[in-house]
Amino acid sequence: MVKKYVLVSGGVISGIGKGIIASSTGLLLKTMGLKVTSIKIDPYLNIDAGTLSPLDHGEVFVLNDGGEVDLDLGNYERYLDVTLTRANNITTGKIYRDVIERERKGDYLGKTVQVVPHITDAIQDWVERVATIPVDDTGEEPDVCIIELGGTVGDIESAPFVEAMRQFQFRVGHENFALIHVSLVPTIGSVGEQKTKPTQASIRDLRGLGLTPDLIACRCEKTGLDEGIRAKISMFCHVQPSQVLAVRDCSSVYHVPELLKDQGMVDYLWKRLNIENTVTITPALKEKGADMWKKWNQLTTNQERLHKSDAVKIALVGKYTHLQDSYASVVKALEHATLALHKKLVILWIEASDLEPESRPVNPLKYHNAWRDLCSAQGILVTGGFGVRGTEGKIAAAKWAREHKIPYLGICLGLQIAVIEFARNVCGMPEAHSVELDESTTTPVVVYMPEISKTHLGGTLRVGSKISYFQEGTEGSTIRKLYGGGSEVLERHRHRYEVNPEMVDKLHAKGLQFVGKDETGQRMEIIEMADHPYFVGVQYHPELLTRPLKPSPPFTGLILAATGGLQQHLATL
Structure with a gap:
């Protein structure tokens, strides 16, 4: 050939x-x-x-x-x-x-x-x-x-x-x-x-x-x-x-x-x-x-016809925001979702560490500007990442989204952040943390996966395409409906920490729903809050499978919720 x-x-x-x-x-x-x-x-x-x-x-x-x-x-x-x-x-x-x-x-x-x-x-x-x-x-x-x-x-x-x-x-x-x-x-x-x-x-x-x-x-x-x-x-x-x-x-x-x-x-x-x-x-x-x-021509034509009145503000809270290539796929996923819904994307880039208490930042002006942007956002996205820096800022963003009913999407670490925040402020566990971020924590709600190497970094993550299964009784789940209502979803992963299975019952009892799990039922893949316009966390990276003509469901849900169209959309599914 x-x-x-x-x-x-x-x-x-x-x-x-x-x-x-x-x-x-x-x-x-x-x-x-x-x-x-x-x-x-x-x-x-x-x-x-x-x-x-x-x-x-x-x-x-x-x-x-x-x-x-x-x-x-x-x-x-x-x-x-x-x-x-x-x-x-x-x-x-x-x-x-x-x-x-x-x-x-x-x-x-x-x-x-x-x-x-x-x-x-x-x-x-x-x-x-x-x-x-x-x-x-x-x-x-x-x-x-x-x-x-x-x-x-x-x-x-x-x-x-x-x-x-x-x-x-x-x-x-x-x-x-x-x-x-x-x-x-x-x-x-x-x-x-x-x-x-x-x-x-x-x-x-x-x-x-x-x-x-x-x-x-x-x-x-x-x-x-x-x-x-x-x-x-x-x-x-x-x-x-x-x-x-x-x-x-x-x-x-x-x-x-x-x-x-x-x-x-x-x-x-x-x-x-x-x-x-x-x-x-x-x-x-x-x-x-x-x-x-x-x-493709229709996509670009629709993009040119968008006006300021179509704008939707999404706060992207991360720790590498001064190099936006760090979140290339996340930005593309947001673009694809907004274009499909005929909306104009406005990203508010927020460095997570700038959200941390005013006594800590080197520049108080950054602290003020970061909170101004977070408070003005119609939706909040907390991304993945590694390391301690900016952790408390991400937790603060998740808390703001939960308490003020702002649509929230947490990806990978963003899911773990939402769990930590919920454990601290809803479940009465003020010391709740991830062992990645605090090895000595007495309340580890996020733990190291047992099968992952602790001596080698390269090629040791839980990585690649994995199946997540929606649990029984989740037929009414928003994220499940956005995925088409099926019993499973195939997405790409990249992580070495997970929600502590021993803490799941305590978290669930207070209202945090674990709607998606892996094949063993022990690894938490998708979380959701029922009494919230849209509060979703996923352990995987849905941005990696987005396409210009086929946007990712979790991102579509975030944009719909941020613009007030989620319930109408769900009614058509």
């Missing part, structure tokens, strides 16, 4: 938007009836993203198979509506580990193991292997594989991968390999002059390493690219003007696919990869793709 590969590389600076452009490219090809998969290459030495701090690398995205990967794989899954595996995220650590293990077993027959050819061959083999893994319900191999090369061309860390891709273009053949290079065209000075030199230098470096771009995606400000600038890039970077794409700043990343399509990206790749003559597209997939594009 002929396989097409599209490599997306980046130049000038990191964080330029390669992930969105790679995802948008895949989406456009899928709307044409092609089956698409994606691979993200991360040049760091870590085996995976599991032990990386959100402040250092952004969100750790979790896959069905338990893979802890780069947040860009979340973009791929959301845009393409596919299910990826941990193998779709390649790191230097994974490649070197595999090569060294093969060397220890004697697979290289005594040869000196080197970066070229052994590391580069291992990278190419990995890409070809992963490109054949089915990613949807059809069980068929993908037609196209989008490969995003993390980092910036010229980085020492990415050199083996660039060399591997240089070789790979000849391994698979010219008409099966295309390269999109994402570069920055900055605007300098008060007159707003666009500069092409950074892009020229980036392309020169790329060509010097043996790769020539087919398309240059130029990130620029809202005005786009001047025609003179486009012509200049074309001349100095050895491409036609039609191969220079202006990727201007948009009001939403969901407009990027339309922006690329309008500039002829699909037409170019169709001819460049000779798709018409080498790939068989079934009428059913072509029709499905066309329907997908129609719905």
Whole structure:
């Protein structure tokens, strides 16, 4: 079977938007009836993203198979509506580990193991292997594989991968390999002059390493690219003007696919990869793709029509809020829910530690502003996280939501926070705490899961897709109705602490309902308060399965409750 590969590389600076452009490219090809998969290459030495701090690398995205990967794989899954595996995220650590293990077993027959050819061959083999893994319900191999090369061309860390891709273009053949290079065209000075030199230098470096771009995606400000600038890039970077794409700043990343399509990206790749003559597209997939594009256009059109009167304010209480990439999937889940309900999302970012008592914060003004935002929010979302910092602030947010009947959604640690708060202030357990946050607590309502390692952090969490079962007598549960009224729900987890099973009866007796549990009935998965407009906590991470056209039920419930439409919605189910 002929396989097409599209490599997306980046130049000038990191964080330029390669992930969105790679995802948008895949989406456009899928709307044409092609089956698409994606691979993200991360040049760091870590085996995976599991032990990386959100402040250092952004969100750790979790896959069905338990893979802890780069947040860009979340973009791929959301845009393409596919299910990826941990193998779709390649790191230097994974490649070197595999090569060294093969060397220890004697697979290289005594040869000196080197970066070229052994590391580069291992990278190419990995890409070809992963490109054949089915990613949807059809069980068929993908037609196209989008490969995003993390980092910036010229980085020492990415050199083996660039060399591997240089070789790979000849391994698979010219008409099966295309390269999109994402570069920055900055605007300098008060007159707003666009500069092409950074892009020229980036392309020169790329060509010097043996790769020539087919398309240059130029990130620029809202005005786009001047025609003179486009012509200049074309001349100095050895491409036609039609191969220079202006990727201007948009009001939403969901407009990027339309922006690329309008500039002829699909037409170019169709001819460049000779798709018409080498790939068989079934009428059913072509029709499905066309329907997908129609719905995507409707999504972006509806977003543009939203007004201030449609706004809904959601307080996002976390401990990494100054790096918003730490909550990328949570933000997407909120966006998807609000768009589906024709609402305009306004996120009030609240650093949890700023909510803690006034005697503690370094800056009292932050304390005042944090509480002002919390009090003005129509809904409160307490996110996951690790460590002690900000814990009491999150507990204060949960207490405010419970006492003042403000819609609340707690995710992972957010569920545990709600349980701690309820135990302290409703059940009369003032010392209630989590052993993660206070090992010496005399009232441990959240405990370490017995099967989890206490000596190794990487790869030891309860992680991946797990089933939660709604309990008998919960047919009237709000969250159960939002999930469709079934007896179980399949969501992705990532945690090493759980609600103490020995405390459940005491908490339940005071009104905290444990509506969802795992298969053993001992692990609490979903909590709910009946005498509240919407107070839900989930041990799993529902944001990881949200899609632009299929929003996550817990987030949908939060937005509905925050805008006063929950009961009307439930009546229609």
